[in-house]
Amino acid sequence: MDHLNPTKLEYYDDMWKFQSTSTLLSDFQGEDGRRALILESTIFHPQGGGQPSDTGFITNSHFKFIVQDVRSKEGIVxxxxxxENSENGVLESELEKVVEVSLNVDEPRRKLNSRLHSAGHLLDVCxxxxxxxxxxxxxxxxxxxxPFVEYKxxxxxxxxxxKQKELELRANDLISGGGKISAAILPYDEACKLCGGCLPDxxxxESTPRILKLGNNPGCPCGGTHVSDISEIMSMKVSQMRTKKGLTKVFYNVGS
Known part of the structure; x- marks a missing residue:
């Protein structure tokens, strides 16, 4: 994979994009027996940062590839x-030329994952x-x-x-009030300012981190997907809060 450039992450720019097109670069069967596609760009979020991967499908006129899992390694997704309905070798003929493919993310799954991830960051604010x-x-x-967030x-x-009751009341107050959620890749110094003056070690x-902002609250580095407004979390239930061995875990869920 050394000859491949890092995959362009389209969801970095548009977290609410569920269809797109891209170029198929590679198709292979991994050591674990799973078949994998590598694309020039993707709207599929790989598992990471405490967020599960997107699922969905990738198509062109010759095949439909069901995406069950997405992972990132050294910048390649x-x-x-x-x-679907084909032998594994169906893609080899397609790779004789560069082919354009259509990407379709499972929208309900992405929206739920985004609500849960946004709620986790809202919990940090609370x-x-x-x-x-x-x-x-x-x-x-x-x-x-x-879902939970663990604190040292x-x-x-x-x-x-x-405190558990206070957290839930405060979270739902913020959800009721709403507020724009945005994410942007920023120069390090600008990112520091948005995050209260410092970033994690x-x-x-020299990097340009992606910074998430929830309304008027201080930002934080995050590579995940989120809803566009705090109100889209709908509601939040803090189901449990416990302290053990120097750590505090806060368990939560979002309304349907």
Whole structure:
């Protein structure tokens, strides 16, 4: 794959684009037996950042490729799946020439994943608003089977229940009020300003990070997909909050 350029991530520019076209660059069967397509550009979000991958399909006049999983490695996005109603070898003839393909993302799945991911970042905002801003943001898990955000630091056991209620009330107040959500790739210094004056140490100072903004709140680096307005989260339930071994986990879900 050394000869391939990094995949252009179209969802970076438009998180609400569900159809597009691209150029098929490579088709191969991986060591795990799964077939993969590599494209010049993609609207499919690969699994990462606590967000599950998109699914959907890729087509041209000769085949329909069902996308079951999407992963990124060293800037190259791999679309894993199978050719519908065909033998695996159907694509080889297509690769004798550069072919244009159509991309179709599963819209309901993307919208749910985007709502869950946006709600996770909204939770970060609410943690500051209810006096828990001293906890260091850690990993988030924004999958439908049990989303949560984990923070470094603890909350006294006798405050957990009250803080849980405060978080839920504050989150739903912000959802009711709404506010534009946007993401942009910015120069490092400009990104720092939007994020309250600093960025995490893992972001190189010579880089141009992608920064997410929820309304008028400080921004944060994020590569995922999100709704266009806070109100689209619809509602938020903080189902559990617990502290153990120096970590605090806040479990949540969004309304349907």
């Amino acid at each position: 791999f679309h894993y799946g199978f050719v 943690m500051r608003n209810v006096g828990l801003g001293h906890l260091e943001q850690g990993k988030g898990y924004h999958f439908p089977d049990g 630091g603890t909350v006294p056991q006798n405050e957990l229940q009250s 893992y972001i190189p100072k």
